[in-house]
Amino acid sequence: MxxxxxxxxxxxxxxxxxxxxxxxxxxxxxxxxxxxxxxxxxxxxxxxxxxxxxxxxxxxxxxxxxxxxxxxxxxxxxxxxxxxxxxxxxxxxxxxxxxxxxxxxxxxxxxxxxxxxxxxxxxxxxxxxxxxxxxxxxxxxxxxxxIQARPMNLEHITIAVSRSHIGHKTQSLINNVSQRHCLPEVISLGSSLKICLIAEGRADLYLRLGLTSEWDTAAGQCVLEQAGGHLVDRHGLRLQYNLKDTILNPEFFACGTTLHDWNQYLD
Incomplete structure:
Protein backbone atom coordinates (compact mmCIF):
# COMPACT_ATOMS: atom_id res chain seq x y z
CA MET A 1 0.00 0.00 0.00
CA ILE A 147 1.51 24.37 5.05
CA GLN A 148 4.93 25.66 6.06
CA ALA A 149 6.42 26.65 9.40
CA ARG A 150 8.03 30.09 9.55
CA PRO A 151 11.48 31.32 10.60
CA MET A 152 11.92 33.12 13.90
CA ASN A 153 11.63 36.90 14.06
CA LEU A 154 12.58 37.97 17.59
CA GLU A 155 10.74 41.27 17.11
CA HIS A 156 7.41 39.51 16.46
CA ILE A 157 6.98 36.32 18.48
CA THR A 158 3.80 34.30 18.88
CA ILE A 159 3.73 31.69 21.65
CA ALA A 160 1.13 28.94 21.81
CA VAL A 161 0.26 27.82 25.34
CA SER A 162 -1.88 25.07 26.73
CA ARG A 163 -5.37 26.11 27.72
CA SER A 164 -5.35 23.60 30.58
CA HIS A 165 -1.68 23.26 31.60
CA ILE A 166 0.08 26.66 31.57
CA GLY A 167 2.52 26.85 34.47
CA HIS A 168 4.97 29.21 36.10
CA LYS A 169 7.86 28.16 33.82
CA THR A 170 5.88 29.07 30.73
CA GLN A 171 4.91 32.38 32.29
CA SER A 172 8.55 32.98 33.16
CA LEU A 173 9.54 32.42 29.54
CA ILE A 174 6.87 34.84 28.34
CA ASN A 175 8.09 37.47 30.83
CA ASN A 176 11.72 37.05 29.79
CA VAL A 177 10.92 37.21 26.07
CA SER A 178 9.03 40.44 26.79
CA GLN A 179 12.03 41.93 28.58
CA ARG A 180 14.63 40.91 25.99
CA HIS A 181 12.82 41.17 22.66
CA CYS A 182 9.15 42.07 22.40
CA LEU A 183 5.80 41.55 24.03
CA PRO A 184 4.81 38.21 22.48
CA GLU A 185 1.36 37.39 21.26
CA VAL A 186 0.04 34.49 23.35
CA ILE A 187 -2.51 32.05 21.95
CA SER A 188 -4.21 29.60 24.35
CA LEU A 189 -5.28 26.40 22.66
CA GLY A 190 -6.04 22.79 23.53
CA SER A 191 -4.61 19.45 22.36
CA SER A 192 -2.23 18.95 19.42
CA LEU A 193 -3.63 22.04 17.73
CA LYS A 194 -0.81 24.07 19.33
CA ILE A 195 1.83 22.08 17.44
CA CYS A 196 -0.17 22.37 14.22
CA LEU A 197 -0.44 26.13 14.71
CA ILE A 198 3.35 26.29 14.46
CA ALA A 199 3.34 23.94 11.45
CA GLU A 200 1.08 26.32 9.51
CA GLY A 201 3.21 29.36 10.36
CA ARG A 202 0.78 31.05 12.74
CA ALA A 203 2.94 30.65 15.87
CA ASP A 204 6.64 30.35 16.69
CA LEU A 205 6.86 28.38 19.90
CA TYR A 206 5.06 25.94 22.14
CA LEU A 207 6.86 24.64 25.19
CA ARG A 208 5.60 21.80 27.33
CA LEU A 209 7.34 21.50 30.67
CA GLY A 210 4.90 19.06 32.25
CA LEU A 211 4.10 15.42 31.63
CA THR A 212 2.90 14.23 28.23
CA SER A 213 2.80 10.79 26.66
CA GLU A 214 4.15 9.72 23.29
CA TRP A 215 0.66 9.45 21.77
CA ASP A 216 0.12 13.14 22.61
CA THR A 217 2.87 14.37 20.29
CA ALA A 218 3.66 11.87 17.52
CA ALA A 219 1.08 12.87 14.89
CA GLY A 220 1.60 16.58 15.53
CA GLN A 221 5.37 16.17 15.39
CA CYS A 222 5.08 14.50 11.97
CA VAL A 223 3.01 17.42 10.69
CA LEU A 224 5.40 19.97 12.19
CA GLU A 225 8.58 18.34 10.89
CA GLN A 226 7.20 17.88 7.38
CA ALA A 227 6.31 21.59 7.49
CA GLY A 228 9.94 22.41 8.26
CA GLY A 229 9.64 22.84 12.03
CA HIS A 230 11.17 21.08 15.00
CA LEU A 231 10.01 19.31 18.14
CA VAL A 232 12.98 18.85 20.47
CA ASP A 233 13.75 18.13 24.10
CA ARG A 234 15.46 20.57 26.49
CA HIS A 235 18.85 19.49 25.05
CA GLY A 236 17.80 20.27 21.49
CA LEU A 237 17.43 16.63 20.52
CA ARG A 238 14.55 15.47 18.33
CA LEU A 239 11.86 13.55 20.18
CA GLN A 240 11.85 9.88 19.15
CA TYR A 241 9.50 7.06 20.01
CA ASN A 242 9.53 3.62 21.61
CA LEU A 243 13.18 3.91 22.62
CA LYS A 244 12.68 3.76 26.39
CA ASP A 245 10.66 1.70 28.84
CA THR A 246 8.37 4.60 29.72
CA ILE A 247 5.73 6.01 27.39
CA LEU A 248 6.25 9.48 28.88
CA ASN A 249 7.91 12.27 26.90
CA PRO A 250 10.64 14.52 28.25
CA GLU A 251 9.95 18.25 28.48
CA PHE A 252 10.01 19.70 24.98
CA PHE A 253 9.89 22.74 22.70
CA ALA A 254 7.98 22.86 19.42
CA CYS A 255 9.19 25.62 17.13
CA GLY A 256 9.30 26.75 13.52
CA THR A 257 12.19 26.53 11.08
CA THR A 258 14.63 28.35 13.40
CA LEU A 259 16.14 26.36 16.26
CA HIS A 260 16.64 28.77 19.17
CA ASP A 261 17.94 28.18 22.69
CA TRP A 262 14.76 28.75 24.67
CA ASN A 263 16.26 27.35 27.88
CA GLN A 264 17.95 30.71 28.48
CA TYR A 265 14.52 32.30 29.03
CA LEU A 266 13.54 29.93 31.84
CA ASP A 267 14.23 31.04 35.42
Missing part, protein backbone atom coordinates in the same frame (compact mmCIF):
# COMPACT_ATOMS: atom_id res chain seq x y z
CA UNK A 2 1.48 3.35 -1.04
CA UNK A 3 1.96 6.27 1.32
CA UNK A 4 -0.68 8.27 -0.54
CA UNK A 5 -3.21 5.50 -0.13
CA UNK A 6 -2.24 5.11 3.50
CA UNK A 7 -2.53 8.77 4.44
CA UNK A 8 -5.91 8.97 2.72
CA UNK A 9 -7.05 5.91 4.66
CA UNK A 10 -5.82 7.45 7.93
CA UNK A 11 -7.68 10.67 7.22
CA UNK A 12 -10.88 8.73 6.50
CA UNK A 13 -10.44 6.75 9.70
CA UNK A 14 -9.85 9.88 11.77
CA UNK A 15 -13.05 11.36 10.36
CA UNK A 16 -15.02 8.23 11.24
CA UNK A 17 -13.71 8.44 14.80
CA UNK A 18 -14.52 12.14 14.79
CA UNK A 19 -18.13 11.48 13.76
CA UNK A 20 -18.63 9.20 16.76
CA UNK A 21 -16.92 11.69 19.06
CA UNK A 22 -19.26 14.43 17.86
CA UNK A 23 -22.36 12.26 18.35
CA UNK A 24 -21.41 11.96 22.02
CA UNK A 25 -20.25 15.59 22.28
CA UNK A 26 -23.67 16.89 21.23
CA UNK A 27 -25.42 15.02 24.04
CA UNK A 28 -24.98 14.46 27.76
CA UNK A 29 -22.07 12.20 28.65
CA UNK A 30 -20.52 10.84 31.82
CA UNK A 31 -16.95 11.66 32.87
CA UNK A 32 -14.82 9.11 34.68
CA UNK A 33 -11.24 9.56 35.88
CA UNK A 34 -8.19 7.36 35.40
CA UNK A 35 -5.64 6.59 38.10
CA UNK A 36 -3.68 9.72 37.14
CA UNK A 37 -6.92 11.74 37.55
CA UNK A 38 -7.12 12.54 33.83
CA UNK A 39 -10.69 12.45 32.49
CA UNK A 40 -12.13 9.60 30.44
CA UNK A 41 -15.38 9.56 28.47
CA UNK A 42 -17.26 7.19 26.21
CA UNK A 43 -15.97 9.30 23.31
CA UNK A 44 -12.38 8.27 24.12
CA UNK A 45 -13.33 4.60 24.20
CA UNK A 46 -15.62 4.64 21.15
CA UNK A 47 -13.03 6.45 19.05
CA UNK A 48 -10.39 3.94 20.14
CA UNK A 49 -12.55 1.00 19.08
CA UNK A 50 -13.19 2.49 15.63
CA UNK A 51 -9.53 3.34 15.05
CA UNK A 52 -8.24 0.00 16.32
CA UNK A 53 -10.64 -1.92 14.10
CA UNK A 54 -9.87 0.27 11.11
CA UNK A 55 -6.10 0.01 11.48
CA UNK A 56 -6.31 -3.76 11.92
CA UNK A 57 -8.20 -3.98 8.64
CA UNK A 58 -5.82 -1.58 6.92
CA UNK A 59 -2.59 -3.24 8.05
CA UNK A 60 -3.12 -6.32 10.24
CA UNK A 61 0.63 -6.89 10.62
CA UNK A 62 1.32 -3.51 12.25
CA UNK A 63 0.87 -3.39 16.06
CA UNK A 64 -0.93 -0.56 17.84
CA UNK A 65 -0.22 1.61 20.86
CA UNK A 66 -3.26 3.62 21.92
CA UNK A 67 -3.93 5.67 25.02
CA UNK A 68 -7.06 3.62 25.57
CA UNK A 69 -5.48 0.16 25.27
CA UNK A 70 -3.22 -1.82 27.55
CA UNK A 71 0.40 -0.99 26.78
CA UNK A 72 2.51 -3.90 25.59
CA UNK A 73 5.63 -4.59 27.69
CA UNK A 74 8.73 -2.74 26.57
CA UNK A 75 10.53 -6.04 25.97
CA UNK A 76 7.95 -6.86 23.32
CA UNK A 77 7.82 -3.34 21.90
CA UNK A 78 11.59 -3.27 21.39
CA UNK A 79 11.20 -5.68 18.47
CA UNK A 80 8.71 -3.46 16.65
CA UNK A 81 10.20 -1.81 13.57
CA UNK A 82 6.98 0.10 12.94
CA UNK A 83 3.68 0.54 14.73
CA UNK A 84 0.64 2.79 15.01
CA UNK A 85 0.66 5.36 17.81
CA UNK A 86 -2.80 6.76 18.55
CA UNK A 87 -4.55 9.15 20.87
CA UNK A 88 -8.23 8.58 20.01
CA UNK A 89 -9.27 11.81 21.75
CA UNK A 90 -6.47 14.23 22.53
CA UNK A 91 -7.70 17.03 24.77
CA UNK A 92 -10.38 15.21 26.74
CA UNK A 93 -10.37 18.14 29.19
CA UNK A 94 -11.30 20.43 26.32
CA UNK A 95 -13.96 17.96 25.22
CA UNK A 96 -15.46 18.00 28.72
CA UNK A 97 -15.35 21.81 28.77
CA UNK A 98 -17.02 21.83 25.32
CA UNK A 99 -14.63 24.36 23.81
CA UNK A 100 -14.12 22.38 20.55
CA UNK A 101 -10.31 22.19 20.92
CA UNK A 102 -9.79 18.42 20.84
CA UNK A 103 -8.34 16.15 18.20
CA UNK A 104 -7.98 12.62 16.89
CA UNK A 105 -4.26 11.78 16.56
CA UNK A 106 -3.01 8.89 14.42
CA UNK A 107 0.68 8.35 13.60
CA UNK A 108 2.79 5.67 11.98
CA UNK A 109 6.13 5.23 13.75
CA UNK A 110 9.05 3.69 11.88
CA UNK A 111 12.40 3.17 13.59
CA UNK A 112 11.44 5.65 16.31
CA UNK A 113 10.27 8.41 13.93
CA UNK A 114 6.73 9.48 13.01
CA UNK A 115 6.57 9.08 9.21
CA UNK A 116 2.84 9.66 8.75
CA UNK A 117 0.52 11.67 10.93
CA UNK A 118 -3.06 12.89 11.04
CA UNK A 119 -4.44 15.43 13.52
CA UNK A 120 -8.17 15.89 13.02
CA UNK A 121 -10.27 18.37 15.03
CA UNK A 122 -13.84 17.11 14.50
CA UNK A 123 -15.67 20.02 16.16
CA UNK A 124 -13.77 22.46 13.93
CA UNK A 125 -13.73 20.13 10.91
CA UNK A 126 -10.05 20.87 10.37
CA UNK A 127 -7.56 18.18 9.43
CA UNK A 128 -3.78 18.44 9.45
CA UNK A 129 -1.86 15.59 7.87
CA UNK A 130 1.65 14.77 6.72
CA UNK A 131 3.80 12.13 5.10
CA UNK A 132 6.94 12.20 2.97
CA UNK A 133 5.16 14.47 0.45
CA UNK A 134 4.90 17.31 2.96
CA UNK A 135 2.40 18.75 5.45
CA UNK A 136 -1.15 19.78 4.61
CA UNK A 137 -4.23 21.39 6.13
CA UNK A 138 -7.82 20.79 5.03
CA UNK A 139 -10.77 22.79 6.31
CA UNK A 140 -14.14 21.15 5.75
CA UNK A 141 -14.58 19.97 2.17
CA UNK A 142 -12.18 22.56 0.74
CA UNK A 143 -9.07 21.32 -1.09
CA UNK A 144 -6.10 20.61 1.16
CA UNK A 145 -3.42 23.33 1.22
CA UNK A 146 0.24 22.75 1.84
Missing amino acids: SNNTSITALIDLSRKAGDVIMDIYRNDFAVQHKDDRSPLTEADLSAHRIIAKGLAALAPDIPLISEEAELAPFAARQSWKRYWLVDPLDGTREFVKRNDEFTVNIALIEQGVATMGVVYAPALDVCYFADSSGAWKQEGDAPACR
Whole structure:
Protein backbone atom coordinates (compact mmCIF):
# COMPACT_ATOMS: atom_id res chain seq x y z
CA MET A 1 0.00 0.00 0.00
CA SER A 2 1.48 3.35 -1.04
CA ASN A 3 1.96 6.27 1.32
CA ASN A 4 -0.68 8.27 -0.54
CA THR A 5 -3.21 5.50 -0.13
CA SER A 6 -2.24 5.11 3.50
CA ILE A 7 -2.53 8.77 4.44
CA THR A 8 -5.91 8.97 2.72
CA ALA A 9 -7.05 5.91 4.66
CA LEU A 10 -5.82 7.45 7.93
CA ILE A 11 -7.68 10.67 7.22
CA ASP A 12 -10.88 8.73 6.50
CA LEU A 13 -10.44 6.75 9.70
CA SER A 14 -9.85 9.88 11.77
CA ARG A 15 -13.05 11.36 10.36
CA LYS A 16 -15.02 8.23 11.24
CA ALA A 17 -13.71 8.44 14.80
CA GLY A 18 -14.52 12.14 14.79
CA ASP A 19 -18.13 11.48 13.76
CA VAL A 20 -18.63 9.20 16.76
CA ILE A 21 -16.92 11.69 19.06
CA MET A 22 -19.26 14.43 17.86
CA ASP A 23 -22.36 12.26 18.35
CA ILE A 24 -21.41 11.96 22.02
CA TYR A 25 -20.25 15.59 22.28
CA ARG A 26 -23.67 16.89 21.23
CA ASN A 27 -25.42 15.02 24.04
CA ASP A 28 -24.98 14.46 27.76
CA PHE A 29 -22.07 12.20 28.65
CA ALA A 30 -20.52 10.84 31.82
CA VAL A 31 -16.95 11.66 32.87
CA GLN A 32 -14.82 9.11 34.68
CA HIS A 33 -11.24 9.56 35.88
CA LYS A 34 -8.19 7.36 35.40
CA ASP A 35 -5.64 6.59 38.10
CA ASP A 36 -3.68 9.72 37.14
CA ARG A 37 -6.92 11.74 37.55
CA SER A 38 -7.12 12.54 33.83
CA PRO A 39 -10.69 12.45 32.49
CA LEU A 40 -12.13 9.60 30.44
CA THR A 41 -15.38 9.56 28.47
CA GLU A 42 -17.26 7.19 26.21
CA ALA A 43 -15.97 9.30 23.31
CA ASP A 44 -12.38 8.27 24.12
CA LEU A 45 -13.33 4.60 24.20
CA SER A 46 -15.62 4.64 21.15
CA ALA A 47 -13.03 6.45 19.05
CA HIS A 48 -10.39 3.94 20.14
CA ARG A 49 -12.55 1.00 19.08
CA ILE A 50 -13.19 2.49 15.63
CA ILE A 51 -9.53 3.34 15.05
CA ALA A 52 -8.24 0.00 16.32
CA LYS A 53 -10.64 -1.92 14.10
CA GLY A 54 -9.87 0.27 11.11
CA LEU A 55 -6.10 0.01 11.48
CA ALA A 56 -6.31 -3.76 11.92
CA ALA A 57 -8.20 -3.98 8.64
CA LEU A 58 -5.82 -1.58 6.92
CA ALA A 59 -2.59 -3.24 8.05
CA PRO A 60 -3.12 -6.32 10.24
CA ASP A 61 0.63 -6.89 10.62
CA ILE A 62 1.32 -3.51 12.25
CA PRO A 63 0.87 -3.39 16.06
CA LEU A 64 -0.93 -0.56 17.84
CA ILE A 65 -0.22 1.61 20.86
CA SER A 66 -3.26 3.62 21.92
CA GLU A 67 -3.93 5.67 25.02
CA GLU A 68 -7.06 3.62 25.57
CA ALA A 69 -5.48 0.16 25.27
CA GLU A 70 -3.22 -1.82 27.55
CA LEU A 71 0.40 -0.99 26.78
CA ALA A 72 2.51 -3.90 25.59
CA PRO A 73 5.63 -4.59 27.69
CA PHE A 74 8.73 -2.74 26.57
CA ALA A 75 10.53 -6.04 25.97
CA ALA A 76 7.95 -6.86 23.32
CA ARG A 77 7.82 -3.34 21.90
CA GLN A 78 11.59 -3.27 21.39
CA SER A 79 11.20 -5.68 18.47
CA TRP A 80 8.71 -3.46 16.65
CA LYS A 81 10.20 -1.81 13.57
CA ARG A 82 6.98 0.10 12.94
CA TYR A 83 3.68 0.54 14.73
CA TRP A 84 0.64 2.79 15.01
CA LEU A 85 0.66 5.36 17.81
CA VAL A 86 -2.80 6.76 18.55
CA ASP A 87 -4.55 9.15 20.87
CA PRO A 88 -8.23 8.58 20.01
CA LEU A 89 -9.27 11.81 21.75
CA ASP A 90 -6.47 14.23 22.53
CA GLY A 91 -7.70 17.03 24.77
CA THR A 92 -10.38 15.21 26.74
CA ARG A 93 -10.37 18.14 29.19
CA GLU A 94 -11.30 20.43 26.32
CA PHE A 95 -13.96 17.96 25.22
CA VAL A 96 -15.46 18.00 28.72
CA LYS A 97 -15.35 21.81 28.77
CA ARG A 98 -17.02 21.83 25.32
CA ASN A 99 -14.63 24.36 23.81
CA ASP A 100 -14.12 22.38 20.55
CA GLU A 101 -10.31 22.19 20.92
CA PHE A 102 -9.79 18.42 20.84
CA THR A 103 -8.34 16.15 18.20
CA VAL A 104 -7.98 12.62 16.89
CA ASN A 105 -4.26 11.78 16.56
CA ILE A 106 -3.01 8.89 14.42
CA ALA A 107 0.68 8.35 13.60
CA LEU A 108 2.79 5.67 11.98
CA ILE A 109 6.13 5.23 13.75
CA GLU A 110 9.05 3.69 11.88
CA GLN A 111 12.40 3.17 13.59
CA GLY A 112 11.44 5.65 16.31
CA VAL A 113 10.27 8.41 13.93
CA ALA A 114 6.73 9.48 13.01
CA THR A 115 6.57 9.08 9.21
CA MET A 116 2.84 9.66 8.75
CA GLY A 117 0.52 11.67 10.93
CA VAL A 118 -3.06 12.89 11.04
CA VAL A 119 -4.44 15.43 13.52
CA TYR A 120 -8.17 15.89 13.02
CA ALA A 121 -10.27 18.37 15.03
CA PRO A 122 -13.84 17.11 14.50
CA ALA A 123 -15.67 20.02 16.16
CA LEU A 124 -13.77 22.46 13.93
CA ASP A 125 -13.73 20.13 10.91
CA VAL A 126 -10.05 20.87 10.37
CA CYS A 127 -7.56 18.18 9.43
CA TYR A 128 -3.78 18.44 9.45
CA PHE A 129 -1.86 15.59 7.87
CA ALA A 130 1.65 14.77 6.72
CA ASP A 131 3.80 12.13 5.10
CA SER A 132 6.94 12.20 2.97
CA SER A 133 5.16 14.47 0.45
CA GLY A 134 4.90 17.31 2.96
CA ALA A 135 2.40 18.75 5.45
CA TRP A 136 -1.15 19.78 4.61
CA LYS A 137 -4.23 21.39 6.13
CA GLN A 138 -7.82 20.79 5.03
CA GLU A 139 -10.77 22.79 6.31
CA GLY A 140 -14.14 21.15 5.75
CA ASP A 141 -14.58 19.97 2.17
CA ALA A 142 -12.18 22.56 0.74
CA PRO A 143 -9.07 21.32 -1.09
CA ALA A 144 -6.10 20.61 1.16
CA CYS A 145 -3.42 23.33 1.22
CA ARG A 146 0.24 22.75 1.84
CA ILE A 147 1.51 24.37 5.05
CA GLN A 148 4.93 25.66 6.06
CA ALA A 149 6.42 26.65 9.40
CA ARG A 150 8.03 30.09 9.55
CA PRO A 151 11.48 31.32 10.60
CA MET A 152 11.92 33.12 13.90
CA ASN A 153 11.63 36.90 14.06
CA LEU A 154 12.58 37.97 17.59
CA GLU A 155 10.74 41.27 17.11
CA HIS A 156 7.41 39.51 16.46
CA ILE A 157 6.98 36.32 18.48
CA THR A 158 3.80 34.30 18.88
CA ILE A 159 3.73 31.69 21.65
CA ALA A 160 1.13 28.94 21.81
CA VAL A 161 0.26 27.82 25.34
CA SER A 162 -1.88 25.07 26.73
CA ARG A 163 -5.37 26.11 27.72
CA SER A 164 -5.35 23.60 30.58
CA HIS A 165 -1.68 23.26 31.60
CA ILE A 166 0.08 26.66 31.57
CA GLY A 167 2.52 26.85 34.47
CA HIS A 168 4.97 29.21 36.10
CA LYS A 169 7.86 28.16 33.82
CA THR A 170 5.88 29.07 30.73
CA GLN A 171 4.91 32.38 32.29
CA SER A 172 8.55 32.98 33.16
CA LEU A 173 9.54 32.42 29.54
CA ILE A 174 6.87 34.84 28.34
CA ASN A 175 8.09 37.47 30.83
CA ASN A 176 11.72 37.05 29.79
CA VAL A 177 10.92 37.21 26.07
CA SER A 178 9.03 40.44 26.79
CA GLN A 179 12.03 41.93 28.58
CA ARG A 180 14.63 40.91 25.99
CA HIS A 181 12.82 41.17 22.66
CA CYS A 182 9.15 42.07 22.40
CA LEU A 183 5.80 41.55 24.03
CA PRO A 184 4.81 38.21 22.48
CA GLU A 185 1.36 37.39 21.26
CA VAL A 186 0.04 34.49 23.35
CA ILE A 187 -2.51 32.05 21.95
CA SER A 188 -4.21 29.60 24.35
CA LEU A 189 -5.28 26.40 22.66
CA GLY A 190 -6.04 22.79 23.53
CA SER A 191 -4.61 19.45 22.36
CA SER A 192 -2.23 18.95 19.42
CA LEU A 193 -3.63 22.04 17.73
CA LYS A 194 -0.81 24.07 19.33
CA ILE A 195 1.83 22.08 17.44
CA CYS A 196 -0.17 22.37 14.22
CA LEU A 197 -0.44 26.13 14.71
CA ILE A 198 3.35 26.29 14.46
CA ALA A 199 3.34 23.94 11.45
CA GLU A 200 1.08 26.32 9.51
CA GLY A 201 3.21 29.36 10.36
CA ARG A 202 0.78 31.05 12.74
CA ALA A 203 2.94 30.65 15.87
CA ASP A 204 6.64 30.35 16.69
CA LEU A 205 6.86 28.38 19.90
CA TYR A 206 5.06 25.94 22.14
CA LEU A 207 6.86 24.64 25.19
CA ARG A 208 5.60 21.80 27.33
CA LEU A 209 7.34 21.50 30.67
CA GLY A 210 4.90 19.06 32.25
CA LEU A 211 4.10 15.42 31.63
CA THR A 212 2.90 14.23 28.23
CA SER A 213 2.80 10.79 26.66
CA GLU A 214 4.15 9.72 23.29
CA TRP A 215 0.66 9.45 21.77
CA ASP A 216 0.12 13.14 22.61
CA THR A 217 2.87 14.37 20.29
CA ALA A 218 3.66 11.87 17.52
CA ALA A 219 1.08 12.87 14.89
CA GLY A 220 1.60 16.58 15.53
CA GLN A 221 5.37 16.17 15.39
CA CYS A 222 5.08 14.50 11.97
CA VAL A 223 3.01 17.42 10.69
CA LEU A 224 5.40 19.97 12.19
CA GLU A 225 8.58 18.34 10.89
CA GLN A 226 7.20 17.88 7.38
CA ALA A 227 6.31 21.59 7.49
CA GLY A 228 9.94 22.41 8.26
CA GLY A 229 9.64 22.84 12.03
CA HIS A 230 11.17 21.08 15.00
CA LEU A 231 10.01 19.31 18.14
CA VAL A 232 12.98 18.85 20.47
CA ASP A 233 13.75 18.13 24.10
CA ARG A 234 15.46 20.57 26.49
CA HIS A 235 18.85 19.49 25.05
CA GLY A 236 17.80 20.27 21.49
CA LEU A 237 17.43 16.63 20.52
CA ARG A 238 14.55 15.47 18.33
CA LEU A 239 11.86 13.55 20.18
CA GLN A 240 11.85 9.88 19.15
CA TYR A 241 9.50 7.06 20.01
CA ASN A 242 9.53 3.62 21.61
CA LEU A 243 13.18 3.91 22.62
CA LYS A 244 12.68 3.76 26.39
CA ASP A 245 10.66 1.70 28.84
CA THR A 246 8.37 4.60 29.72
CA ILE A 247 5.73 6.01 27.39
CA LEU A 248 6.25 9.48 28.88
CA ASN A 249 7.91 12.27 26.90
CA PRO A 250 10.64 14.52 28.25
CA GLU A 251 9.95 18.25 28.48
CA PHE A 252 10.01 19.70 24.98
CA PHE A 253 9.89 22.74 22.70
CA ALA A 254 7.98 22.86 19.42
CA CYS A 255 9.19 25.62 17.13
CA GLY A 256 9.30 26.75 13.52
CA THR A 257 12.19 26.53 11.08
CA THR A 258 14.63 28.35 13.40
CA LEU A 259 16.14 26.36 16.26
CA HIS A 260 16.64 28.77 19.17
CA ASP A 261 17.94 28.18 22.69
CA TRP A 262 14.76 28.75 24.67
CA ASN A 263 16.26 27.35 27.88
CA GLN A 264 17.95 30.71 28.48
CA TYR A 265 14.52 32.30 29.03
CA LEU A 266 13.54 29.93 31.84
CA ASP A 267 14.23 31.04 35.42
